[in-house]
Amino acid sequence: MTDRTAGTDVEAWQPSELELDRRLQRRRASRRSVLVALVSTAVFAGVVGWTVLTSPGWENVQQTFFDPGIAAKSFPKILEGLWLNIRVLFFATIAVAVVATLLAVMRSLRGPVWFPLRALATGYTDLFRGLPVLIVLYLVGFGIPALNPEDRVPVALLGTIGISLCYSAYVAEVLRAGMEAVHPSQRIAARSLGLSHAKTLRLVVIPQALRKVVPALMNDFVSMQKDVGLISVLGAVDAVRAAQIVQAQTYNFTPYVVAGLMFVALSFPMIRLTDAVSARMAKREQMGGTV
Amino acid sequence: MSVLELHGIHKLFGDNHVLKGVDLEIDSHEVVVVIGASGSGKSTLMRTINLIERVDDGRILLSGDDITDPAVDVDKVRARIGVVFQHFNLFPHMRVIDNVTLAARKVHGTDPEVARDRAIGLLEKFGLGEKVRDFPDRLSGGQQQRVAIVRAIMTDPELLLLDEITSALDPMLVGEVLDLVRDLKAQGSTMLMATHEMSFARSVADRIVFMHSGRPLEVGPPEQIFGDPQRPETREFLARVTHR
Ligand SMILES: Nc1ncnc2c1ncn2[C@@H]1O[C@H](COP(=O)(O)OP(=O)(O)OP(=O)(O)O)[C@@H](O)[C@H]1O
Ligand SMILES: [Mg+2]
Secondary structure, eight states: OOOOOSOSOGGGOOOOHHHHHHHHHHHHHHHHHHHHHHHHHHHHHHHHHHHHHTSTTHHHHHHHHOOHHHHHHHHHHHHHHHHHHHHHHHHHHHHHHHHHHHHHHHHHOOSGGGHHHHHHHHHHHHHHHHSOHHHHHHHHHHHHHHHOSSSOOOHHHHHHHHHHHHHHHHHHHHHHHHHHHSOHHHHHHHHHTTOOHHHHIIIIIHHHHHHHHHHHHHHHHHHHHHHGGGGGGGTOOOHHHHHHHHHHHHOOOHHHHHHHHHHHHHHHHHHHHHHHHHHHHHHHHOOOTTO | OEEEEEEEEEEEETTEEEEEEEEEEEETTOEEEEEEOTTSSHHHHHHHHTTSSOOSEEEEEETTEETTSTTSOHHHHHHTEEEEOSSOOOOTTSOHHHHHHHHHHHTSOOOHHHHHHHHHHHHHHTTOGGGTTSOGGGSOHHHHHHHHHHHHHTTOOSEEEEESTTTTSOHHHHHHHHHHHHHHHHTTOOEEEEOSOHHHHHHHOSEEEEEETTEEEEEEOHIIIIISOOSHHHHHHHHHHHOO
């Protein structure tokens, strides 16, 4: 039995005239498409820009939304607020990873003995997937402190809990879908080797499930990145709240634009990474490179 | 001593009575090949032995231990049996070496270095030495199936169950897998296999079991089953599969 790969004389091969000609044609065609795309983008941007800049209210809008002085003044405060958002995001991500995995595993348990756990997990995900994040934040943010008026729980913590409750439900559903997409024969193969149910999940099912849902999970992460801005409704001084404070002092909306740009900047690397990962996975899964 | 004893095995799927009292013994180093029409219950029989399906009646003894006892630890039993399926069930997210050593590391508690050395030895022996670090999707069907067999024998199972391990392969690739099975026989592995490759069954089997509607209708050495079948059902089946 030999498995040598054929063709050791690869170095000797030179592309033929035919192939060189084809490459030239492809290069020309792609230069043409790039040019068309550039021109059409420029035209579109020009039309939009001209429409906005020549509209009668533009002067006014420029002053209330794009005031450079106010932007510079509010920047440090909003940045400080954003730091709170980032911390909330960090802890919420950890909480979501743990809770969502538990929920997904609970929902995947088979057999009548597990019915209570399964039902609990199903009820939880149904409830929190349906509830608007804002309502959950209000309920947690004002409900939990009311239970125990003596202790003052930091609002940022309450916000983290509220965000985690909602996103655990979304992410659990994504994970569960991924686990169900792993072919049952994989479980049988693992169990046949003597792996326990738990080890089968941990070593065989979950790693494959994660691979399948990485783009979906990254999407959820991006949307969580901006939803941490909602904790401002509880009074936590995050980026949004900091912007609101400046806005109330100056009657100018520029701070909101600054905060908005910061959130965009925060999510931008993740969005690009999501695209790159999805593209790479698509490439790995399909052999035909041209379709 | 018998490695495997089946006593009056019954299995039903709803109203479908698939196994209707199967008795069979397999001795150490014996190769038993199950033949029979599609749907006669060959795969079901294998899956009950591996405890993937629960029997509805009867007893299964593995080296004398009753593995159909409800108190038995199924993971321990499965760790003593090697299984290869029709479709290559390698784990796509693990390299060949990790596929092969998984059970040794995670079930048998073998030292990873020791497991690794043994795995590389086996893979090299079966012409897969260059594939150690590859992922399964980079392997041909025949290579994948050979890796699956190496994975199954890695922990020296008392019994090997091979269920139609060549029927998903191109005819070109069948030979390399069957050669491997011959090697295993030469080394003294105890095997129970289902196959539609009659000439292979004839050459490798110590005993042939002809399954017919849930029963081992005729059991005997290959010369007898293929040369001088006693039952009309056996004759009819063999006539059908050999004159395709
Ligand atoms: N999980 C299952 N649920 C319900 N019925 C099943 C199940 N597995 C097998 N059966 C039924 O049991 C019968 C025997 O199936 P089995 O797979 O054991 O046949 P086989 O002899 O292996 O056939 P083949 O040669 O096609 O592999 C068939 O009628 C099949 O429909
Ligand atoms: Mg079968």
